[in-house]
Amino acid sequence: MVKKLIYLSLGIVFLAGCFRDQPSLHDQELSIRIFVKYEDQLLKDIPVTLNTNDYNLSAFKDTTNAEGMVVFQNIPFAEYSLHIQGKATIKSYLDSTSTDTIMVTASKILSPGNNESYQDTVYTIVSGTSPGIKINELYTCGPPNKIFYFYDQFFELYNSSEDTVYLDGMVFCRMGTWLESVTYIFQFPGEPLGGTQDYPVPPDSFVVIAQDAFNHKQEVFNGEKSIDLSNADFEFRNSLDYGDYDNPDVPNLENIEEGHTLDFMVGVTGDIILIADGSDLNYVDGIDAESVLDCVEYASSSTHEKDIEDIVDRGFAGVGLIKYSGQSLERISPGFDTNNSTVDFVIIDSPTPGYQHE
Amino acid sequence: MNRYNAQRKSRRNKTMKSLVRTGWILLVVLVMANTMQAYESELFSTVDFFRNQYINGYLQPNLYDMSQNPAFFEMAYPENLTIYKLSAQRQLNLYSRYFDPHQEDDIDLDLEWIKQLTTNSTLAAGVQYDRSFHNEVSHSLEKNYYDHYFAFTDTTTGDIEYQGPQLEVLYNHTLANQFLLGLEIDYGVERGLKDIYTECESIFRNIDLKAGLGYLSENNKTIIGVSTRYFNRQGKYEAVKEWEDALVRTWFGYHLYVPENPRRINRKDDNREGYQFGLQFERKEIFNSPLGIRMNGNYGIQKNKIKVGKPTYTRPRGYWERSGYDFTGSIYYISNGIYGQLFFNQCNYDDWASPKNYDVLALKKDEQVQRVGSLINIDVFDPFELDAGFEMRIIKTNYIEYTADFYYNEGRNEKFLLLGTAYNLNSISSIKLLGTQSIIEPDFHWTPTETFNIFGIQTGYVRQFIFGKLEANFNYQVSNPDNVKDKIEKFGFSVIYRK
Numbered sequence: 001m002v003k004k005l006i007y008l009s010l011g012i013v014f015l016a017g018c019f020r021d022q023p024s025l026h027d028q029e030l031s032i033r034i035f036v037k038y039e040d041q042l043l044k045d046i047p048v049t050l051n052t053n054d055y056n057l058s059a060f061k062d063t064t065n066a067e068g069m070v071v072f073q074n075i076p077f078a079e080y081s082l083h084i085q086g087k088a089t090i091k092s093y094l095d096s097t098s099t100d101t102i103m104v105t106a107s108k109i110l111s112p113g114n115n116e117s118y119q120d121t122v123y124t125i126v127s128g129t130s131p132g133i134k135i136n137e138l139y140t141c142g143p144p145n146k147i148f149y150f151y152d153q154f155f156e157l158y159n160s161s162e163d164t165v166y167l168d169g170m171v172f173c174r175m176g177t178w179l180e181s182v183t184y185i186f187q188f189p190g191e192p193l194g195g196t197q198d199y200p201v202p203p204d205s206f207v208v209i210a211q212d213a214f215n216h217k218q219e220v221f222n223g224e225k226s227i228d229l230s231n232a233d234f235e236f237r238n239s240l241d242y243g244d245y246d247n248p249d250v251p252n253l254e255n256i257e258e259g260h261t262l263d264f265m266v267g268v269t270g271d272i273i274l275i276a277d278g279s280d281l282n283y284v285d286g287i288d289a290e291s292v293l294d295c296v297e298y299a300s301s302s303t304h305e306k307d308i309e310d311i312v313d314r315g316f317a318g319v320g321l322i323k324y325s326g327q328s329l330e331r332i333s334p335g336f337d338t339n340n341s342t343v344d345f346v347i348i349d350s351p352t353p354g355y356q357h358e
Numbered sequence: 359m360n361r362y363n364a365q366r367k368s369r370r371n372k373t374m375k376s377l378v379r380t381g382w383i384l385l386v387v388l389v390m391a392n393t394m395q396a397y398e399s400e401l402f403s404t405v406d407f408f409r410n411q412y413i414n415g416y417l418q419p420n421l422y423d424m425s426q427n428p429a430f431f432e433m434a435y436p437e438n439l440t441i442y443k444l445s446a447q448r449q450l451n452l453y454s455r456y457f458d459p460h461q462e463d464d465i466d467l468d469l470e471w472i473k474q475l476t477t478n479s480t481l482a483a484g485v486q487y488d489r490s491f492h493n494e495v496s497h498s499l500e501k502n503y504y505d506h507y508f509a510f511t512d513t514t515t516g517d518i519e520y521q522g523p524q525l526e527v528l529y530n531h532t533l534a535n536q537f538l539l540g541l542e543i544d545y546g547v548e549r550g551l552k553d554i555y556t557e558c559e560s561i562f563r564n565i566d567l568k569a570g571l572g573y574l575s576e577n578n579k580t581i582i583g584v585s586t587r588y589f590n591r592q593g594k595y596e597a598v599k600e601w602e603d604a605l606v607r608t609w610f611g612y613h614l615y616v617p618e619n620p621r622r623i624n625r626k627d628d629n630r631e632g633y634q635f636g637l638q639f640e641r642k643e644i645f646n647s648p649l650g651i652r653m654n655g656n657y658g659i660q661k662n663k664i665k666v667g668k669p670t671y672t673r674p675r676g677y678w679e680r681s682g683y684d685f686t687g688s689i690y691y692i693s694n695g696i697y698g699q700l701f702f703n704q705c706n707y708d709d710w711a712s713p714k715n716y717d718v719l720a721l722k723k724d725e726q727v728q729r730v731g732s733l734i735n736i737d738v739f740d741p742f743e744l745d746a747g748f749e750m751r752i753i754k755t756n757y758i759e760y761t762a763d764f765y766y767n768e769g770r771n772e773k774f775l776l777l778g779t780a781y782n783l784n785s786i787s788s789i790k791l792l793g794t795q796s797i798i799e800p801d802f803h804w805t806p807t808e809t810f811n812i813f814g815i816q817t818g819y820v821r822q823f824i825f826g827k828l829e830a831n832f833n834y835q836v837s838n839p840d841n842v843k844d845k846i847e848k849f850g851f852s853v854i855y856r857k
Binding site: 018019020022023024025026027028029053054055056057076077078079114146269300301302303319320321322323325 | 599600603605607610614615616617619620621631659661667673677679710712713715716717718719720760761763
C-alpha cells in the first residue's frame, strides 16, 4: 500500500512538471522609460514613437518632459522599434548664454525582458549631418501577376542636401552578405568625384533608375497593374546581356563587372542595395565603406539575420513585404536617414516613382 | 455473474418497451451527434442527457454514458449489437459570425459493433468516416475559429473540405463478478483542404486513451468507479503561396493578431496534450424504492503549444492551458410505464495563455457552467407515449485579453424544452414526432445579438425486419437571432440499421 502511494505521488509530481505555472505578471503592465540625449544634454519636448511588429497595434507616441524623459506605461510586452525625430533646443557651444535649435533623430530596437519595467538612454544625432544622395525608394517585389514578372523594378534617389549633387561616375551595387562581396556593380556615366558634372541632382529632387525604362503597365499588362518607367531618369544596361532592353532616350548605368551577363535584377523581397561615390571601382575586394553614400538592406522576414555591416545600415527594411503584390519600400519622409532601415522605411501599397508617398 | 445478468435482463425486459419508445427523444441532437470528440479531444465533453441512447437501443441513462469510464461499458450495453448509420446534414448560416462558414454540409458513415466475447468480457469496435464541407469560409483556416485562442487566418474567402476516419476499440472485463476493468482507445485522423490559395492543408491526429476500474457490490445496487484518461492531439496547418506569398495571421485571442512573415509556406503546429481523472458512484433502488442516484466527478488539465514558421522550422508562438473540474449527478426513477430523471451538472474551468517570448499572462478565461434539468417518459396509453424534457444552463464567463485590453464578464442563461410523442402503428413499425425549443443568450462573439430563439422538429419512421431494425429520420431546425433579419437553418436526414 505504501509503495502504491509512493508511485501515485511520483506520478502526480511527474504530471505536474509537464505543465507550466501561470505567470503572475499580466500583459499591458510593461513600463518603458526612455531618456533622450544629444551628446551630454537631455532633450525636452522631443516626440518619441514606439512601433511593434509583434501585434497589429497602433504606434505609441509621447513627448519628452523637462527632464528629457518619456515614459510609456501599461503597454504590451513586445519588441519595439523606437524612433525619435524633432527639433531640439540646446546650449550653444560658441556662446554659453545662447541656445541653438537643431533637428535630431535616433532609432533603436528595444527588447524588454520579463521585467515589468525597462529603462534606456537614447543618444540622438543631428538629422542631416550627412545629407546627400539617399536611396529613397526601392520597388522590387513586382506587380500582381502570375508570370513571375518583376522587371519593372526601380530605385529612387533623393538629394537631401542643400547643394546640387552630381551622379557622374557613381556606382550602384547589389551586394552579397558583406561589403567585401559585390554581386552586381553598375556605374553612372561620366567621371566620378567631380571629373565631370553632366548629371546634376538639385536639392530636394528625385531620380528614378529603372531596371528597364519602358511602359511596363501598357506594354506588358495592357493598362493594368505595374508602372510606366519610360520617363525614368536612368536605366540599367548590360551590354553583355544581348536581350536587355535599352531605351535610347534614357541614359544608362553600365555594368562594369567583368563577365557579368545579367541586367540589374535584385531579390523581390530581400537583398542589399548600395550607392557609392565611385572612388573605389575595384569591386573584386568589395566596396570601401568610406565611399558608400547610402546602403539599404531589406528582407520580408522579421526573423531575417542581418547581413551588411552596421556602419552602412544598422537594420533592415521590408518586414512583411509580399512578393508580386505591387508593394514598395520608401523612406518615411524624403531622404530621412538614421542609418537604420528598420525604422527609416515603410511599406507602401503601390510604388511612387519620382515623388514621395503621402 | 449469471445471477447479475439474469437480474439485469429481467429488469430490462420490463422496461424495454418503454425504453425503446422513449428513444425518440431528442433526435435533432442525435443526427448531429457524432463522435467528433476524436478530432478535437477536449476536457469534460458535455454530457447530453437527451441523446445517444436511442441509437444504441437503450434509453436508460447509465454510468458509462455519464462518465465514459470503459469499465462500465458492459453494464450499459450487455448484448451483442450492430449499428450502421448514414447521416447527412446541411446548415445554412445566413446569419453568422465573421469567421464562420456560410454553409456547412456533413456526411457521416458510422459502423459500430458490440460483441460479448464471454460471459465476463466484452469487445466493442467502431469505424466512422466523416466528410464535411465548409463553404464560403471568411478568412479562417480553422475548422472552428472561435474554439482557438491562437487561430490561423488568411486574406481569402473559400471552401474547405474536411474528411477522415476514426477508429474506436473498447475492451471490458469482469473479475469475480464484482471487479470491472475497461480500456478504450480512440484514434482519428482528419485532413482539411481549402480550395483556393492559400490552399491551406490541415491535418489532425487524435489519440484518446481511457482506462477504468469499477466495483460492483454483491447486491448489485452499489457501483464505485475510478477512471483516467490521456489524450493527445497533433495539429498541423500549411498555408502555401500561389504567386504572391502566403499572407497569414496568427491571432492572440480574438482582438489582436501577428502578421506572419510572408513566405512560400507558412506552417502552424498546434499540439495538445491532457489528462483527466474521474470518480463514479451509483446507488440503485435506494431503500428498495424505484429511486436511484448516479454521480460522476472529473478533474482534468490540458496544455496547448502553438508554433508558427517555415515547414522546416517552427518557432513558439503561444502556449495555453486549461484546468478544471466537472461534476454530474442525477436522481432517477424507474417504474412500470414511467421513467424520470433529475440531473445536475457543474463544470468549472480556467484557461490562461501567454505569448511566445514573454512569461506574461496574455489572456485568461474562467467559466462556470451549471446545468439542471429533467427528463420524463410516460406511457399515456398503449400504443401512445409522451416524452418531455427540460434543461436550464447558467453560464458565467470572465474573459480577459490583457494585451488587447478587452474585458468580458457576463452571466448568460440557456433554456431548452422538449416535447415528443411516439405511436406504434403495429407490432413492427412506429412513427415519431418531436419538437424542441431553446432560448440561448450567446456570448460576445455574436454581438449585438442578445438572444437566439431556436425551434426544432424531427420526424421518423422505424420498422422491424427479419434482418434487423431499419429507421429513417428527418429533422429541421431554425435559429432566429433577435434584432436580425437573417437566421440559421439546419436540416438533414439519417438512416440507421440496427441488429
